[in-house]
Amino acid sequence: MMERQRYLIDFTLASLLRRKGKNGALLLVYTLVVFLLASVLFFSHALKREAALALKDAPEIIVQRTLSGRYHPVPLSWGSAIAEIRGVVEVTPRLWGYKYDSVFLANYTLCVPVEDPPSPAATASLEASASARC
Amino acid sequence: MRASTLYLALTSALACGMAGFALHASLEVAGAAAPLARKSALVRQLSLTDLCLFTEASYTRHPSMTDLATPFQDSPMSLEHFPSGALLQPPGHLGREESAP
Numbered sequence: 618m619m620e621r622q623r624y625l626i627d628f629t630l631a632s633l634l635r636r637k638g639k640n641g642a643l644l645l646v647y648t649l650v651v652f653l654l655a656s657v658l659f660f661s662h663a664l665k666r667e668a669a670l671a672l673k674d675a676p677e678i679i680v681q682r683t684l685s686g687r688y689h690p691v692p693l694s695w696g697s698a699i700a701e702i703r704g705v706v707e708v709t710p711r712l713w714g715y716k717y718d719s720v721f722l723a724n725y726t727l728c729v730p731v732e733d734p735p736s737p738a739a740t741a742s743l744e745a746s747a748s749a750r751c
Numbered sequence: 752m753r754a755s756t757l758y759l760a761l762t763s764a765l766a767c768g769m770a771g772f773a774l775h776a777s778l779e780v781a782g783a784a785a786p787l788a789r790k791s792a793l794v795r796q797l798s799l800t801d802l803c804l805f806t807e808a809s810y811t812r813h814p815s816m817t818d819l820a821t822p823f824q825d826s827p828m829s830l831e832h833f834p835s836g837a838l839l840q841p842p843g844h845l846g847r848e849e850s851a852p
Contacts, residue, residue, distance in 0.1 A: 634754075667802070730797060
């Protein structure tokens with residue numbers, strides 16, 4: 618039984634090898650197409666999976682305020698009004714801001730943990746040391 | 752040597768290679784648990800929203816938090832001038848028609 622299949626493989630290979638160039642080129646093109654498509658699919662799938670795993674504990678809803686097309690701080694007093702909406706379990710502020718670095722001429726976005734944030738004095742000393750370096 | 756012997760040997764070697772890739776991937780998954788837990792803790796602590804695939808503009812850094820106006824904030828008729836804006840599509844919820852319940 619196995620020998621019969623092997624004869625079939627021998628015959629198929631011999632037929633393919635009669636036109637080495639054409640069949641070799643076809644094999645190369647098919648390999649490249651599968652390689653390219655599989656790379657894109659695998660890479661995008663990996664990114665989506667990694668994002669889903671890493672962002673599992675991301676907030677379900679984020680409230681943000683825009684003013685003239687720019688993001689603007691939300692008053693803390695809005696939190697109590699939002700907490701009264703039916704279905705809202707918890708409201709936590711989110712601390713972030715921009716810091717302009719005049720050495721690199723770039724804006725940095727800083728995210729600060731809500732629990733145990735740096736004190737205003739520490740922030741002021743950071744500002745002072747930053748301006749002293751400039 | 753018969754061509755079928757070569758063919759079967761090559762196919763078997765490639766199948767072994769593929770099994771090796773699968774084995775390597777399953778071992779890497781076990782090893783990636785600790786870095787993933789660190790990333791997850793960072794997301795929880797800082798309330799992060801997206802994978803930061805591009806750093807240029809706020810709407811490409813955090814696509815889930817953007818709106819339709821921000822890319823054209825300089826002027827409604829201005830061209831959007833960040834290259835990553837051409838690579839990243841607006842999030843799906845901005846393009847969908849709102850249907851009344």
